[in-house]
Amino acid sequence: MPRLIEGKLVIATHNPGKLWEIATLLKPYGIDAVSAGDLGLPEPEETGLTFIANAELKALASAKGSGLPAIADDSGLCVDALDGAPGIYSARYAGESRDFAFAMQKLEKEIADRGATPPFHAHFVSAISLAWPDGKTLSFEGKVFGTLVFPPRGGLGFGYDPVFLPNGHDKTFGEMWAVEKHSIPVDGSEALSHRARAFQAFAKTCLE
Numbered sequence: 001m002p003r004l005i006e007g008k009l010v011i012a013t014h015n016p017g018k019l020w021e022i023a024t025l026l027k028p029y030g031i032d033a034v035s036a037g038d039l040g041l042p043e044p045e046e047t048g049l050t051f052i053a054n055a056e057l058k059a060l061a062s063a064k065g066s067g068l069p070a071i072a073d074d075s076g077l078c079v080d081a082l083d084g085a086p087g088i089y090s091a092r093y094a095g096e097s098r099d100f101a102f103a104m105q106k107l108e109k110e111i112a113d114r115g116a117t118p119p120f121h122a123h124f125v126s127a128i129s130l131a132w133p134d135g136k137t138l139s140f141e142g143k144v145f146g147t148l149v150f151p152p153r154g155g156l157g158f159g160y161d162p163v164f165l166p167n168g169h170d171k172t173f174g175e176m177w178a179v180e181k182h183s184i185p186v187d188g189s190e191a192l193s194h195r196a197r198a199f200q201a202f203a204k205t206c207l208e
Contacts (some may be wrong), residue, residue, distance in 0.1 A: 004138075004206040005069055005130070012062035012072035014043055017158030021182060022073060025199045028184075028206045029207045041065045051076065051088055052139045059131035067133050071202075073195060075126040077160045079107065079148065081116035081122035087125075089158065101152075104163050108150045120148040124164060126194040128202045138205065142197025157181065166192060 011022050014037045023033050037044070043059040048054035054074035058199055062070035076090030086093035086107070094103035110122055123146065129139040145167050152162030154174030162174030173193070182196045182205070191197050 005029075006032065008034060008037065010034055010041075010062045010066050010070035011037055012036045012041075012047055012067050012070045013060045015158075018073060018075075019194060021178070022071065024178065024198075025182060025184070025196065025203075026071075031207075036062045036065075036070070039066055046074070046088070048074075049088070051125050052129065052141060054088060055127040055129035056131065056137050056139060058134065059129040059137065063131040063133045064135075069130060069132050071128060071130050073126055073128050073184070075124065075195060077164065078123050078125060079111065080121040081111050082107075083112050085110075094159075098157065100159050104150075104152050104160060107148070107160075107163070111148070118147070122146060122148050122164065124160075124194040126198040128195075128198040130202065130206055137204075140198050140201035140205070142191075142194045142199070142201065144192065144194045144197065 009031050010032050013019050013021055019035050019200045026033050041062050043057045044057055046054045048057055055072045058072035059070045076087050078084045078087050094100050124144050127139060127141045129137055131137045146165050149165050149172060150163060152174060154162050156176060157173050162172055164173045167198045181193045184191050184196060184200055193199055
């Protein structure tokens, strides 16, 4: 199967942390990436009911707005004690200002209000969608399971990283450097982060 992406690709996000992570993952493949923000493209309302649906609508909006292929990620934290919340509403859970320190405090309070006791099981989900201006899309999903720790630990990463401890590790995502969290193993084994796992599937189909 021929490589599906050559040349310029739009990263359909206005989130600086997410933009940096996706651009870093794309760099080894020689992709000329530009962000939706740099192109002045608006952020579409996330009306989908799944991670993939929201990733697709963001990718399609950027592809049609730019006339170029576009990649988008929709990701979130799903907490067992909260019946999977905040899930697809993870960013909105942090309010209009995207205050994730507040969001993590809110998360801790809501878990306590449910009467849950440690370990607080949770998982991150990342859906990556590739869209073309003609409306065609391809989507991929990655997950990583772990537990939540309070108070938050570490100032690396972004979002809910400081409270998420992946299974089998003694550091939260907030305590891990990007190279540890997002590296794609050269031996073909599974990456650590949810976004890197979704990207592995995307790269295998579209970039190799």
